[in-house]
Amino acid sequence: MLQTVSEWLWWERLWLPANVSWSDLEDSDGRVYAKASQLYTALPCALGLLLVRYLFERFLATPLANVWGVRNSVRLTAEPSPILENYFCSQARAPSQADVRSLCKKTSWPERRVQVWFKRRRNQDRPGLRKRFCEASWRCVFYFFAFVCGVLALYDKPWLYNMKEVWAGFPKQSMLPSQYWYYLLETGFYLSLLLSLTFDVKRKDFKEQVIHHIATLTLLSFSWISNYIRIGTLVMAVHDSADILLEGAKVFNYAKWHQTAKVMFVVFTFLFMLTRLVIFPFWLIHCTWVYPVEKFAPFFGYYFFNVMLLVLQILHLYWAVLISRMVCKVIFSEVCDDRSDEEENDSDSPEERYHKLSHTNNRQKQRHSNTFSLNC
Incomplete structure (x- = not known):
């Protein structure tokens, strides 16, 4: 059986033109x-x-x-949830809107919280x-x-x-x-x-x-x-x-x-x-x-x-x-590889919106303070 397969695999007509055999490609005369x-x-x-x-x-x-200061971005870890983890591993990494509503009922979480969980969980697997x-x-x-x-x-x-x-x-x-x-x-x-x-x-x-x-x-x-x-x-x-x-x-x-x-x-x-x-x-x-x-x-x-x-x-x-x-x-914008699985931003969660807004207000206050001191 193996002999027949080998003969078919190395059949000369598969690899070489007509009137050429493997013996013609043996080393000889410095070739x-x-x-x-x-x-x-x-x-x-x-x-x-x-x-x-x-x-x-x-x-x-x-x-x-x-x-060059290349640093990994700080990632927020998805909070423990066996129900969502099981869905993530066995069904889909990105649930449909209908599935999100179903998961909300099972976990008693609001819709936004479930969506943020999946974004953070996907980010955890990204390089x-x-x-x-x-x-x-x-x-x-x-x-x-x-x-x-x-x-x-x-x-x-x-x-x-x-x-x-x-x-x-x-x-x-x-x-x-x-x-x-x-x-x-x-x-x-x-x-x-x-x-x-x-x-x-x-x-x-x-x-x-x-x-x-x-x-x-x-x-x-x-x-x-x-x-x-x-x-x-x-x-x-x-x-x-x-x-x-x-x-x-x-x-x-x-x-x-x-x-x-x-x-x-x-x-x-x-x-x-x-x-x-x-x-x-x-x-x-x-x-x-x-x-x-x-x-x-x-x-x-x-x-x-x-x-x-x-x-x-x-x-x-x-x-x-x-x-x-x-x-x-x-x-x-900036160069990016459109083939890459880019990291998602979940900064629209209520807690992070609050911190982001506070940070923006602080920067604005600092800017006004600097302007005032320059005017003086």
Whole structure:
């Protein structure tokens, strides 16, 4: 049974063009080809990156947060209520108006008190500002490092300037050491993102992020085995270029450097639209759809690879909509990640309204006192 599954899985017509076999991709005459077994090294690489991330966030990002005064906001703890806690955990985090009225009857609480309880309870599960700062710092540094590695691996290659060179001699293209390390780094990183989903900041596009990571890992693995390495390195470099600015803008926004964050976000928006909505579909996907059929007849791998690229493009369109909304917020307020599950403000409760009003009155009295002293 396992023998039959293995034969079907590694059937040459799934992975390679016609008249090409696995024996043609064995190392010989100084040529070195990628091997499926090398993908196993991505797991220790991912675990190593998780360790590096932990050390980075603890010994670099956290001290930087202290220097820049990044502090978690003070949160009011939801008062004990077994009835509301049971509803929160088993049914819904945000009850409907009808459910609120029903819970009011069960707890003998007023409606406003129940609503405030749910806001405070949701806030308790949300990551603090320092955690988001550390996570954005790590991603910004990694994307910068990965993009530099991509530039070093590509800047002197003919297929960076002439897309038809991507398929010259395919699939018998010898793998370069720079391509091996670049692939290993990127594969390990996206695998580490999957492994860390449970404790990373959870955003509104959580499901889309999972799809993106799985699609990316599938593309990286398939392109590695099928020797689509040249186009794979181009796709990775295009994706990393804009992500540096997005994470950097969030870092500066958390640090209250709002003007710097706004400038970076505007530049990011332009670069995202250029790379993901222009270069990626009209250069890279065009290169994978049109040029290969000039060299060989389409096969399963040709269609599979292009379908996965289209999945990424659909996600790009989805994120372009989110970015457009974020641009409006940048213009009229401060930079924020529209995907984030933002902390809610429950300061409209009667007690807090009283304290807020008292604080406002005190500030007004102080302002009048200062004005009087200046006039004198």
